[in-house]
Amino acid sequence: AQSVxxxxxxxxxxxxxxxxxxxxxxxxxxxxxxxxxxSPGQGLQLLLKYFSGDTLVQGIKGFExxxxxxxxxFNLRKPSVHWSDAAEYFxxxxxxxxxxxxxxxxxxxxxTVLP
Amino acid sequence: xxxxxxSSRYLVKRTGEKVFLECVQDxxxxxxxxxxxxxxxxxxxxxxxxxxxxxEKGDIPEGYSxxxxxxERFSLILESASTSQTSMYLCASRGGSNQPQxxxxxTRLSIL
Numbered sequence: 370a371q372s373v374x375x376x377x378x379x380x381x382x383x384x385x386x387x388x389x390x391x392x393x394x395x396x397x398x399x400x401x402x403x404x405x406x407x408s409p410g411q412g413l414q415l416l417l418k419y420f421s422g423d424t425l426v427q428g429i430k431g432f433e434x435x436x437x438x439x440x441x442x443f444n445l446r447k448p449s450v451h452w453s454d455a456a457e458y459f460x461x462x463x464x465x466x467x468x469x470x471x472x473x474x475x476x477x478x479x480x481t482v483l484p
Numbered sequence: 485x486x487x488x489x490x491s492s493r494y495l496v497k498r499t500g501e502k503v504f505l506e507c508v509q510d511x512x513x514x515x516x517x518x519x520x521x522x523x524x525x526x527x528x529x530x531x532x533x534x535x536x537x538x539x540e541k542g543d544i545p546e547g548y549s550x551x552x553x554x555x556e557r558f559s560l561i562l563e564s565a566s567t568s569q570t571s572m573y574l575c576a577s578r579g580g581s582n583q584p585q586x587x588x589x590x591t592r593l594s595i596l
Contacts, residue, residue, distance in 0.1 A: 414587070474528075
């Protein structure tokens with residue numbers, strides 16, 4: 370069975386600082402990996418996805434993530450955080466084959482941005 | 485852009501009531517999902533459907549059922565609502581197996 374760990378429940382950064390949100394996954398084969406963002410009272414918006422190929426993935430809003438198979442990680446990064454980035458971030462792992470129920474979500478990381 | 489619409493943003497119901505949460509998507513997606521979201525627990529899959537009239541249990545199906553009579557609509561049913569089902573409910577849809585899930589804005593359900 371697949372699983373996702375987001376070790377940081379809450380992260381606080383200053384506006385303009387760099388950001389890295391950690392995600393570790395467990396899955397027996399090559400996974401599909403996703404990062405979603407959720408603003409208060411909203412649904413989840415896809416930031417980026419990894420299926421195969423280049424291990425550095427670019428997403429929307431200036432975010433990127435790097436797939437490291439040896440570390441079973443898919444960390445999300447942004448070089449300079451904006452106040453509007455304050456939200457909750459979810460990492461998800463999906464099976465590369467099998468049934469439709471593919472995504473397993475981490476418990477989320479809440480990001481606070483200080484002015 | 486994919487549009488997933490949940491019929492209510494906020495809903496308040498009483499214990500024992502039968503509750504219907506509706507979800508509609510406009511992209512002809514085969515796969516649709518219902519999750520509940522609780523603080524510290526992330527998203528947990530309740531049920532999903534991979535075709536009309538087809539459904540499979542997720543991780544926490546107890547106390548819930550679903551209906552998919554048309555491809556675009558996936559309904560979540562709380563047969564007899566309990567206070568433990570107070571939560572945020574999120575619907576999602578997805579096309580092919582290598583496509584991401586697209587989410588609605590959620591329904592915040594309170595059971596009194």
